[in-house]
Structures are given as structure tokens and as C-alpha cells.
Amino acid sequence: MITEQERSIFSITTSIYNWVRENLFSSPLNVLITLCVFPFAFYLFISSGDWILNKAEWDAITRNTRIFLIGQYPQSELWRIGTVAFITTNLLGISWHLKGVVFQRLSLIILVPLISVILIPPIFLDISIGLRSWFALVSMGFLLGYLLSKFQNLSTRVLLVSWSLSMIIDFILLRGIEGFGALPYVSTNEWGGLLLTFFLAIIGIMLSFPLGIFLALGRRSNLPFVKGACVIFIESIRAVPLVTLLFMTLIIVPLLLPEGWRLDRVGRAIAAITIFSGAYMAENVRGGLASVPVGQTEAAKALGLGPLLTTTLIVLPQALRNVIPAIVGQFISLFKDTSLVVIVGLLDLVGIGKAVVLGNVEYIDQQAEVYVFIAAVFWVFTFSMSYVSQIIERSLGVGDR
Amino acid sequence: MSSKIDKNYHIISFEDVHKWFGNFHVLKGINITIDKGEVVVVFGPSGSGKSTFIRTINRLEEHQNGKITIDGIELTTDLKNIDAVRREVGMVFQSFNLFPHLTVRDNISLAPMKVRKWSRKEATRISDELLERVGISDQADKYPAQLSGGQQQRVAIARSLAMQPKIMLFDEPTSALDPEMIKEVLDVMKELASSGMTMVVVTHEMGFAREVADRLVMFDEGNIVESGSPEEIFENPKNDRTKLFLSQIL
Ligand SMILES: Nc1ncnc2c1ncn2[C@@H]1O[C@H](COP(=O)(O)OP(=O)(O)O)[C@@H](O)[C@H]1O
Ligand SMILES: [Mg+2]
Numbered sequence: 001m002i003t004e005q006e007r008s009i010f011s012i013t014t015s016i017y018n019w020v021r022e023n024l025f026s027s028p029l030n031v032l033i034t035l036c037v038f039p040f041a042f043y044l045f046i047s048s049g050d051w052i053l054n055k056a057e058w059d060a061i062t063r064n065t066r067i068f069l070i071g072q073y074p075q076s077e078l079w080r081i082g083t084v085a086f087i088t089t090n091l092l093g094i095s096w097h098l099k100g101v102v103f104q105r106l107s108l109i110i111l112v113p114l115i116s117v118i119l120i121p122p123i124f125l126d127i128s129i130g131l132r133s134w135f136a137l138v139s140m141g142f143l144l145g146y147l148l149s150k151f152q153n154l155s156t157r158v159l160l161v162s163w164s165l166s167m168i169i170d171f172i173l174l175r176g177i178e179g180f181g182a183l184p185y186v187s188t189n190e191w192g193g194l195l196l197t198f199f200l201a202i203i204g205i206m207l208s209f210p211l212g213i214f215l216a217l218g219r220r221s222n223l224p225f226v227k228g229a230c231v232i233f234i235e236s237i238r239a240v241p242l243v244t245l246l247f248m249t250l251i252i253v254p255l256l257l258p259e260g261w262r263l264d265r266v267g268r269a270i271a272a273i274t275i276f277s278g279a280y281m282a283e284n285v286r287g288g289l290a291s292v293p294v295g296q297t298e299a300a301k302a303l304g305l306g307p308l309l310t311t312t313l314i315v316l317p318q319a320l321r322n323v324i325p326a327i328v329g330q331f332i333s334l335f336k337d338t339s340l341v342v343i344v345g346l347l348d349l350v351g352i353g354k355a356v357v358l359g360n361v362e363y364i365d366q367q368a369e370v371y372v373f374i375a376a377v378f379w380v381f382t383f384s385m386s387y388v389s390q391i392i393e394r395s396l397g398v399g400d401r
Numbered sequence: 402m403s404s405k406i407d408k409n410y411h412i413i414s415f416e417d418v419h420k421w422f423g424n425f426h427v428l429k430g431i432n433i434t435i436d437k438g439e440v441v442v443v444f445g446p447s448g449s450g451k452s453t454f455i456r457t458i459n460r461l462e463e464h465q466n467g468k469i470t471i472d473g474i475e476l477t478t479d480l481k482n483i484d485a486v487r488r489e490v491g492m493v494f495q496s497f498n499l500f501p502h503l504t505v506r507d508n509i510s511l512a513p514m515k516v517r518k519w520s521r522k523e524a525t526r527i528s529d530e531l532l533e534r535v536g537i538s539d540q541a542d543k544y545p546a547q548l549s550g551g552q553q554q555r556v557a558i559a560r561s562l563a564m565q566p567k568i569m570l571f572d573e574p575t576s577a578l579d580p581e582m583i584k585e586v587l588d589v590m591k592e593l594a595s596s597g598m599t600m601v602v603v604t605h606e607m608g609f610a611r612e613v614a615d616r617l618v619m620f621d622e623g624n625i626v627e628s629g630s631p632e633e634i635f636e637n638p639k640n641d642r643t644k645l646f647l648s649q650i651l
Binding site: 317 | 516564
């Protein structure tokens with residue numbers, strides 16, 4: 001007799017066996033490729049595992065976690081960052097029940113690293129108790145939100161308003177208010193690390209997306225002046241590397257702004273990132289607009305919808321949904337491009353890494369570790385973005401119309 | 402059939418209407434008046450200007466010479482007039498042109514809500530009523546891509562009717578349909594005709610024309626070459642090209 005356990009082990013091994021056969025040894029050529037590549041892949045796997053666990057020294061990162069996360073943000077004001085993180089995870093929890101799995105997957109992507117950092121014992125992961133408790137509190141934010149959503153489901157509209165409001169509250173909390181004792185002003189020049197990377201990326205996306213849509217619509221305008229201006233703007237921005245734009249905004253923006261106005265370094269970097277990404281976004285959106293059949297516009301016109309309603313209710317939703325992969329691709333490159341702000345002296349994640357390595361003699365030979373860590377952080381976020389884009393695409397049924 | 406027609410009111414009037422696409426003269430002086438409640442079937446060879454003609458009625462195409470008056474409103478470059486006319490004229494296309502990102506119900510209630518400013522409740526009530534009328538009330542929450550061609554075209558008709566138009570235009574509404582679905586669409590159109598709607602229908606469904614039309618209009622090379630009652634056109638066509646064309650399609 002075969003016991004239940006033996007049977008299940010048996011079925012697992014056969015399914016592994018089948019997978020290997022179908023995917024690795026299905027033809028003579030495949031057998032050859034597998035045999036050649038396998039030892040190499042195996043060696044790579046073993047040696048990188050060995051490096052990560054045994055050879056590498058991670059204290060450049062574990063000792064400086066706070067700086068990697070938030071840069072020079074004053075230590076006395078840490079609670080503000082914690083509150084922002086709490087609000088965000090809390091809203092994620094509240095949004096858990098929303099249709100589709102986007103919010104659920106997003107929550108997992110954020111919670112799994114948080115909770116693992118809390119749970120890994122101090123002998124293996126040498127970070128401060130303070131940070132661990134903050135992480136725990138932020139995870140609690142999620143749990144609270146989740147319980148709340150079990151208790152009462154908020155509508156999509158309410159949640160959308162909450163998310164937008166939370167962005168504004170986050171910004172005020174982080175930046176503070178001049179002359180207001182409870183929330184002293186923290187110059188964005190002191191923001192750094194992952195906080196700055198996120199800030200640049202999120203504001204950059206929120207500004208460049210609508211800019212791209214306006215430019216794309218302008219490019220299709222019947223008014224020669226509007227059309228011409230948009231074409232010239234898009235094409236000249238696309239002809240220039242982002243680095244050049246970063247330098248240009250650094251020098252030119254202060255000259256253009258009226259007397260008395262000033263835009264700090266971070267603001268100028270955002271200006272450069274926004275117009276750069278906006279120009280590319282415009283081309284993606286233009287592709288989407290071209291993919292919507294003229295019959296859609298005609299049907300809308302025939303129903304009496306004016307140009308504004310036709311564009312916003314009929315053409316744009318279809319256009320954008322047809323180019324989600326390209327749009328998310330643009331978001332991802334924007335996210336990665338934020339690392340270029342190092343060049344104009346901002347300390348984003350990469351900038352902090354550089355500063356930590358160069359600023360401390362003890363960490364000078366942990367260069368590789370620091371950059372591997374930064375690469376891993378970037379990978380996690382860009383991968384999540386493209387993963388979420390795939391979920392959204394599937395839930396909108398792109399391609400099956 | 403003719404009792405519903407109000408012969409004293411020309412709801413559509415074309416006076417010597419010309420249109421060019423570049424150098425190409427598509428409409429060469431169209432003169433026609435259509436009475437309120439009348440059902441006019443337009444037919445003729447491909448490329449003769451039927452679609453262009455019907456599309457000038459709600460100004461999807463602009464005419465260059467002559468005068469078009471719809472329910473007392475003259476179509477000029479004046480955008481207010483164009484909006485007013487489009488609110489009174491519904492149109493059904495060969496390729497349905499439903500909005501693929503909206504459910505069937507939202508396809509129908511969108512324009513009443515956004516253009517006529519009805520409440521969602523009122524618009525939903527009307528759209529459910531219309532879906533009932535075209536015989537697909539069980540499909541309200543589906544997306545257009547989930548329906549058959551015949552069902553999609555019936556939704557398109559309901560969508561136009563939701564704006565409570567005085568005139569309905571149909572440009573080859575059954576040409577893109579599989580044969581077994583043509584009847585379900587024509588039945589809806591027949592019901593509409595008998596309710597007193599003014600209709601201009603481009604079609605080669607001559608059975609429908611014989612049964613429903615008050616008048617048939619034959620287009621050829623941008624001209625109306627002949628028009629008359631179904632009996633006159635089918636039994637005793639006067640124009641040689643009408644005779645030839647009918648012999649080819651009947
Ligand atoms: N937008 C356009 N630009 C140029 N030519 C057009 C356009 N639309 C239609 N035409 C031409 O006008 C003629 C009449 O077209 P149409 O009114 O669609 O004919 P029908 O509907 O009778 O087949 C055709 O020769 C067609 O090629
Ligand atoms: Mg046609």
C-alpha cells in the first residue's frame with residue numbers, strides 16, 4: 001500500500017520530472033543547451049549565494065539603514081516619516097477589498113520585506129530596535145486598515161479621494177510649515193535616500209503623466225500654433241539627454257522665475273524629470289490615441305457629445321488602456337532616472353550609497369555590497385511596477401475586444 | 402403607414418447641396434425634402450455618395466454649397482446649430498461603434514446624463530426601458546465585446562434612442578451582420594418605423610424597403626436619379642440605371 005504522503009511526494013516528483021522534460025530536454029538542441037548552460041548557472045548560483053551569505057560585509061548598510069531610507073532628515077522629526085508610512089499602509093489595508101488584486105499584491109510587496117526585517121533575529125540582521133519598532137508600527141497600520149475594511153467597505157470614490165488627500169497630507173507632514181512650532185520646516189535639501197527617490201518618482205509621475213496627455217492632445221490639435229508648439233517641445237526635449245536637462249534647469253529655472261520666487265534644488269530636479277518624462281509620455285499617449293478608431297469619435301459626436309466630453313469620456317480611456325505597457329515602461333524608466341540627480345548634488349538612494357562608501361574609511365571596501373543592495377532595492381520596485389501593470393492590463397481585458 | 406406622416410412639415414430639407422472631397426465632387430446638387438414621420442430608404446451603387454449624404458444630415462460631413470435645414474435649424478458653421486441638430490438626430494453605423502470600455506447600460510445612459518443632464522437614476526431607468534424595447538434586457542451589465550453582432554447593433558439603436566431624437570439615420574445597419582442576425586435588427590427598425598419615427602435608411606435590404614419605406618431614393622454618382630414609392634420603384638422604375646441596379650441586387 002502507498003500512503004497518502006508517499007502518493008503526494010510521488011505526484012510532486014512526477015510533475016517536476018515532466019516540467020524538466022518538457023522545458024529542458026524536449027529536443028536534441030535543448031538537451032545540448034541545457035547541458036552547456038547548467039554547470040555555469042549552477043556555479044553562478046552557488047558562488048553568489050556564498051558571497052551574499054559568507055564573504056560580503058553588510059554593515060555599511062545595516063549601520064546606516066536610517067540614512068539609506070531618509071537621508072539627512074532631522075532625527076527629532078522622525079515621527080513624521082513614520083506617520084506618513086503609517087497612513088500609506090493603513091490606506092493599503094483599507095483598499096484591500098477593492099475589485100481586482102492590485103491592492104492586495106501591492107500590500108504584499110510592501111509588507112513582506114517589512115515583516116521579514118522585523119522578524120530576522122538581531123544576530124543575522126544588525127539594525128536598531130528603534131527601526132524595528134517603527135517597521136512594526138507601520139505594519140500595524142496595515143492590519144488596522146484591513147480590519148476596518150472588514151468592518152465597513154468604503155466605495156472606490158471615497159478611497160480615491162482619501163488617497164489623493166493623503167498625498168497632500170504626506171507632503172505637508174514631510175515638509176512642515178514655516179514658523180509653525182509643531183511641524184518645523186524641513187528643507188527638501190535635507191530629504192535623501194529612498195525617501196527622496198520616492199518623492200522624485202511619485203511627483204515626477206504625477207506631473208509628467210498629465211503633461212504627456214496634454215502634449216499628445218495638443219499634437220493632434222487643428223490649431224496650427226498649438227500643434228506646432230507641442231511638436232517643437234516634444235521633439236526638442238527628446239533630443240536632449242536628461243543629464244543636460246538637469247543641469248539646465250539648475251541654472252536656467254532661477255533666471256526664468258520672477259524676482260522673489262525660488263525653487264529649491266529638489267524642485268528644479270523635479271522640473272527637469274517632469275518635462276523629460278512628459279515628452280516621452282506624450283509619444284506613448286499619441287500611439288494610444290491613434291489606436292482608437294474614428295468611428296468612436298463619430299458615434300460620440302452623433303450623440304451630441306462635445307469635443308471635451310468626447311475626448312475625456314470616450315477617446316482617452318480607450319487610448320490609455322491600449323498603451324498601459326508603454327506608459328508603465330515610462331514610469332519605470334522615470335523611477336530609475338531619478339538616480340541621475342546625484343549629478344546635481346542630491347543624495348537620493350544612489351547618492352547616499354556613494355556618500356557612505358566614500359565618506360567612511362571603514363566602508364571603503366564594501367563598495368560592491370552597497371551597490372548590490374541599491375540594485376536590489378531598485379529591482380524590487382521596478383519589478384513590482386511592471387507586475388502591477390500586468391495585473392491591471394489583465395483586469396481591463398486589453399486585447400480581447 | 403402614411404397616416405403617421407405629417408405632410409405639412411418638412412423635417413429635413415436639402416436645397417441644391419454640393420460637397421467635394423478635395424477635387425472629387427461627391428454630392429452634385431441634392432434636392433430632397435423629407436416629411437415628419439416619413440421612412441426613406443436610400444440605395445444605389447457603392448461609392449455613389451449615400452453615406453456622405455446621410456452624414457451631412459448631422460454634419461459628420463460638412464457641405465460646401467446649398468442649404469440644409471433640419472427641424473427648422475439651418476446647418477452652418479455655427480456650432481450652436483450643429484449641437485442642436487445632433488441632439489435631435491440619432492445615428493446608427495454599419496460597424497456599430499459601441500464604446501468598448503463601457504457596459505451596455507453605460508453606453509446607453511452616457512449621453513442622456515452628460516448632454517441632457519439627467520440624473521443617473523433617470524438615465525438608468527430609460528436605458529433599461531430601451532433595452533427591453535430592443536429585446537435584450539438581460540445583457541445590460543455586459544460589455545459590447547461579449548455580445549453578438551445583432552445584439553450590438555440593437556444596443557446601438559437603443560443608445561441613439563436614449564437621446565429621444567426626432568430623426569434616426571441608419572447607414573447600412575445590417576451590412577456587417579451574419580445573415581441569421583439581420584432579421585432581429587430589421588424587426589427593431591420596423592417597430593421604430595411604425596411608432597412614427599422619421600427615418601433615413603441606407604440599405605440594400607429590399608424586403609425591408611418594400612414593407613416599411615414610404616419612399617425609395619436611388620443615388621448614382623452623387624445625384625438622386627430617381628425617387629418614388631416602393632410600388633413605383635419596384636414595379637415600374639423609370640431610370641435605366643435604377644433598372645440595371647435593381648436587376649443586379651434583386
Ligand atoms: N473622407 C473622404 N475623403 C475622400 N474621399 C471620400 C471620403 N469619404 C468618402 N469618399 C469618397 O466619396 C465617394 C462616396 O463615398 P460614400 O458616400 O461613402 O459612398 P457610398 O456610401 O454610397 O458607398 C467614394 O468614392 C469615396 O471614395
Ligand atoms: Mg456607404
